[in-house]
Amino acid sequence: MSEPVPNPVPRPAAAPVDLEIKDAQLIFSAVWDDLQERNGRDALRFPREFIWLGGAPGAGKGTNTTFIAKARDITAPPIVISNLLTTPQAVAIKNAGQMVGDREVIGLLLQELLDPKYRDGVIVDGFPRTKVQVECLKLFYHKMLELRAEQRATAQGRASRKPMFRIALLFVPEDVSVQRQLQRGLKIKEHNRLVRETGTGVLLEERVTDLDRDLCRKRYKAFKDSTFDALQSLRKIFHFHFIDAEGDLPEVQRNILREFTYQSSLELSPEVYDLIQNIPIATQLGLHARQELVSRLEQYEEENEELLRRVVQFIEAKIVPIVRAHAMSGHAQINSEEAILEDPLALRMVIDVFWERGFHATVDIHRIEVPERIDPATWEISCRTKKVYRIEVRYPPSDIRRGH
Template sequence: VAPAWTLTGPLGGLGAAYAAPMATVSAMDRLTMTGKLVGLTDGERKLADEPEAQEADSEPELDAKDVAFHEETLTHKDSSFHDAQMIFDLAWAAVERIYGRDGCVFPKELLFLGGAPGSGKGTMSGYIRKMRDISAPAVEVSSLLQGERMQKIKDEGGLVGDQDVLQALLEELLKPQYSAGVVIDGFPRTRVQAQCIKLLFDKMRWLRQVYADDVVLRHRFRRPIFRIVVLYVDEESSVMRQLQRAKRLEAENNKVIDTGLGKIKKARATDVSEDLARQRYRVFKEEVYDALKLVKDNFFFHFLDASGSPEEVKDLIFHEFTYQSSLELGDETFERIRLVPEAKQVVAQARQNMVQRLSAYVTDHPELFDQVVEMILMEFVHILRRQALAGRAIIRSNNPILSSKIALNMLLDILSERGFYVTLEVQQENVPTRVEPAVPGDFSGQAIHCE
């Protein structure tokens, strides 16, 4: 008796032969500041492969007297003080005195979010956090500048400088709620702050080396992941969105006045003046983006066209943040699994192979191929139609054609090419064909032969 072949699987969708994992492979486009879309391959996206930070015993330390001297002589008017290394060292020394070196445990993933005015940073920040499984709220640097420490500086007649901003940010990032990851909104805004991002990355790698042999603490100092995300819209779109925001706010305020429910909100000055809106955009392009360009070659730099609808921008973000195991896994873990191909690679190769096989079937076995197609039309299609609403069909067949491995492969490939997800289960039964005659005096039983 010929074996019974059972083919099961959901109906619809693009299938890959032999139950290959399903995934989509798509080319990503990157928007440059000129507004033109240019293709960028995965190989062009890079995390700077810099040597590991210097040995632990060679890490430069600030002498206590030096720290005191610099803190005394460096006033809060340090916005023109462009020595990023000095500013970082002073901010780091202050933080380390408070928390101790082994308490300087920063989030594993730091995602720096920047964007043009009206690009939708507030909306997309929540979506990015959801995609990256970050439960903590975004750190808004503008809010940090409203704290008591910053207000004290202002009350004393000082200006909040890069060192103050950096120290406030470092202290905020050490809070346990950000351990898994954090989105930082509004940093960097200056070239000095951008340089400090690189210095922070180097410091985190150095700490990882320092505690590599400490069985108690090494798990706290993980391989850092830094990402830069820029949401871009052109000047005209930015100005239009800023002015529209003021109109929406005016409508909401009128509703509050009419109903007495809610609170009146004040519009930004840049949202009611076209000149101020354009000035705000120029500040972004000439200062903020200029600062971000300093680090775009050091970390994963996601430059996204935010001129589309919110759903379109979310789709871009989804593709940009596709899982990259080479970044997110530890070095040893990644080295152990990197030989296992990714699902999208398996699917892409399976699809290519299937197309080649189908062409070969028609060339090398045209008659058998026609028989398989006829079998599908006569035995399978009516069942598929009846089970279409259920979304799943189980088809059992004893057709002798399927005893041929070539015909079986044809069947799988044809159904997969037509968009079905196909799995195969072979069920064979042994059928008795002959029984050995009994032997007098032999009570061991009679042999039964099966096919």
């Protein structure tokens, strides 16, 4: 009789996250290969700024997306993942009997992001929702860094900027979420009743989940168990904005402005920020041109770092003391004959550095004829032209309350 075979020692199962990472790598690799084959690698030019927007049910994503775009000076329409699933490409996938899974969603999203209208910035509503999508987002970011390194070596490389990923999460607690979902359901139901009775207007979609309290709670739980945790996992990797959306609309929008106000410490490269961080910050001006300003400053540091350093030293040593002395008035005018200002690029750097720190600066060049000698025979006066650079700096003056 043969001896019984001992039970093998059970091997620990692979952690689910490992499987998800492996799945994400396979999915993203296939999507990326398809994207390159379809468009060509040289055409892979994506937006510089991404806001990946997620939110609890009833948190007001649809209500606040336009407001967020305005706060970040983004003019392109948002990409709504649920809308991508109704595009002709997605319909063709479904008509072929296939499911629109992670691979298809990511493929549709990356193809859409190549549209030039998103070049300066885009809000993506509803991505990522799962851990697989989170891993694909990380892989996408690294691919963008690779593309930037390659493109900067080409003739068009100067237009290639470092990508910026922001994760934005609009959050409300469960009781608020359920209440808002039910209110939305009742409002849509009443709207549709009036449309049917009067024959005027367009019927809106009535979601079953907006009419049943238990289903509302299940929807919120699904959000907490998947999307919330997925987005939270990116907190240590990308700029993360947790936005309290529980209050009324004005309060929520104040929270959004507080989160998305331009911060040079987040948006500039560390090298540029180290150079200019000692310049005092005034109330911000010119935010409409923020994206172009950041791009120029980073380009200065990458292509003319020594000149930028000298310009900053000139500002700190020669201009800032005068600006501080005129803090009461909010207006300082400096006349300078510094040789560095003869370089037109240096003049532009002076203006841009001041704009980045919140000042409004202008530079005028005045040419003055200075007599040098007189010809004794003809009494002709020979002059040399002296350039005087008049730098005018404006900023909010000191607000001093005076006694009566």
